[in-house]
Amino acid sequence: MIKSIISYPYRGHYGDARYRGNCSGFLIKDLLNYYKPKKFLECFAGSGTGFDVARELGYKNSIHLDLNEKFGSFNLLTDKIPFGANLVFSHPPYWDIVKYSGQGNEWGNRKHKDDLSHVVDYNEFISKLNIINKKIFDSISINGRHAILIGDVRKKGKYYSIIKDMDWYGDLESHIIKVQHNTRSSNKRYSNNNFIPIEHEHLLIFKKTRI
Numbered sequence: 001m002i003k004s005i006i007s008y009p010y011r012g013h014y015g016d017a018r019y020r021g022n023c024s025g026f027l028i029k030d031l032l033n034y035y036k037p038k039k040f041l042e043c044f045a046g047s048g049t050g051f052d053v054a055r056e057l058g059y060k061n062s063i064h065l066d067l068n069e070k071f072g073s074f075n076l077l078t079d080k081i082p083f084g085a086n087l088v089f090s091h092p093p094y095w096d097i098v099k100y101s102g103q104g105n106e107w108g109n110r111k112h113k114d115d116l117s118h119v120v121d122y123n124e125f126i127s128k129l130n131i132i133n134k135k136i137f138d139s140i141s142i143n144g145r146h147a148i149l150i151g152d153v154r155k156k157g158k159y160y161s162i163i164k165d166m167d168w169y170g171d172l173e174s175h176i177i178k179v180q181h182n183t184r185s186s187n188k189r190y191s192n193n194n195f196i197p198i199e200h201e202h203l204l205i206f207k208k209t210r211i
Ligand SMILES: C[S@@+](CC[C@H](N)C(=O)[O-])C[C@H]1O[C@@H](n2cnc3c(N)ncnc32)[C@H](O)[C@@H]1O
Pocket: 015, 016, 019, 021, 022, 023, 024, 044, 045, 046, 047, 048, 049, 050, 065, 066, 067, 068, 074, 075, 076, 077, 091, 092, 093, 094, 100, 101, 114, 115, 116, 117
């Protein structure tokens, strides 16, 4: 049962635990069991966590999109998102905290120019995220929902609140705090302890009540 604070210490056997920045399959499972969407679409599918959960729950035709060739090299900035999902789950990069494309990263030999995790400038990252969030909103059917999992970021001592800075499309129906487990900050001792380490993410659920 989903409540406004969620915590999944164990991520389950879904997707690939080695893919950095992956999320727990139990979160997606809880969303699907709660909303029971007829058509489920996932953006930023990454290592396939959502794909594995959806197949386990019997979703034969759910759609899972990622720039990673494992999920069709689908570019959310430039490609057209299929219309008509009742629930979209999206899990974008948290700015450039974990880099995805390119040698030594999660996939591919080179950085992809539209990989959000390689955008250096914060404002550019936010505008690209806005473009994708608007496209997701437009692709949802009426009364459908977009559940976005995103974390705020601290860089060189400055706090960046992605959820505050990005545009919101649709009516905010729930703001859920997800406890983060095994974060680098939780294992690290900081010499200057003049800030509070971030150990949570946000799951925002937007409903599309009108076009
Ligand atoms: C936080 S990860 C998603 C992890 C996933 N939920 C999992 O459990 O494995 C973010 C993903 O965004 C993808 N990505 C970055 N820019 C993209 C773009 N323009 N279009 C589609 N996917 C993109 C990356 O390839 C990466 O897999």
